[in-house]
Amino acid sequence: MTSSIDHAWTLAKERFAQLGIDAEAAIKQLDTLPVSIHCWQGDDVAGFENPEGGLTGGIQATGNYPGKARNAQQLRADLELAISMIPGPNRLNLHAIYLESDTPVPRNEIEPKHFTGWVDWAKKNKLGLDFNPSCFSHPMSADGFTLSSANPEVRQFWIEHCQASRRVSASFGRALGTPSVMNIWVPDGMKDITVDRLAPRERLMSALDEVISEKFDLSEHIDAVESKLFGIGSESYTVGSNEFYLGYAASRGTALCLDAGHFHPTEVISDKISAAMLYVPRLLLHVSRPVRWDSDHVVLLDDETQAIASEIVRHNLFDRVHIGLDFFDASINRIAAWVIGTRNMKKALLKALLEPTDLLKKLEVEGDYTARLALLEEQKSLPWQAVWDMYCQRHDVPVGGQWLDTVRHYETSVLTKR
């Protein structure tokens, strides 16, 4: 018997075909676009190095929802549940503080062996891994500076941490056969009026040059650098600003990381993609949702998420844009947060893949802006949701909101007992 999902899919396929869109091809393309899920939503960016220590670096996870993961086994179990409800290919994005070791490991001495548990797990779950040095929540970052510190000892420590992180990242790429994108974000900045805004940037530039001096094949490791506007306690000056890192990535050939929460409130990263792509080889996206500030709310299927996805699809940037997520909400069920945010990113990609882009571009070139707007608005009510349901069904993940029942059951049976 034909199910309602199959029936809706057949009708949707016909409807899209009338506009010259191949829904089957859209689904196939979506299957080539992994989303890198960030591990840190699962435990409020605590990590396993010193989970009781405070989160520093000017970022904050607010909320006290019960059941956060407290060790690697719990975090992996939570991730497995989330991933079982997200259709299509995924990656896992790890921070260095999620290492596993029986004895304390100084950050500048981390090695691939401290992450073998993650690599084995990634293999078993068919996931690629991405990586991040963790330049925060540490006594050596206590005065707000790391790679740009005026203190040579502090600077050297973080250079060594980032160098060690690159070796870990490359080991992921070799073990899993897919390059690990390693993103460098440093919180360096000042709370108040800064007199010498140049010297820290000079130091950051030369420290980064030291960090990336060891050569790795792009098939195993990709460097990315992430800018920021401000952080809590560094409101007046951020060393690694947008201009700093755009110039750095363009001149050194690294990827540029654009975080949706790291710009002025009316600036959007969707509009930066086409501009930056003319100068940098690759982009890493940290898709997030800033509410008034870099609040890292869960990603919605909103206009900006859609615009980000549409930019990737419209300009065929599939091989040059790495899609990552960056939010950490401790006020709701953390597994639900992963599921909601990641499904939304994928829904936006699917909707973009179902757009009659060639026709829209033709109308634009011809100056028919009336038809362009009419078509853009009409397509919002095309039956993309039936295509999404079929995509979920084929990947054997819950089709609609039923996934929440599974999360609720896990909450009662596992999370509340932690």
Ligand SMILES: C[C@H](O)[C@H](O)[C@@H](O)C(=O)CO
């Ligand atoms: C954990 C951080 O959010 C992350 O490393 C960084 O990407 C960031 O966005 C800091 O604001």
Ligand SMILES: [Mn+2]
């Ligand atoms: Mn980020």
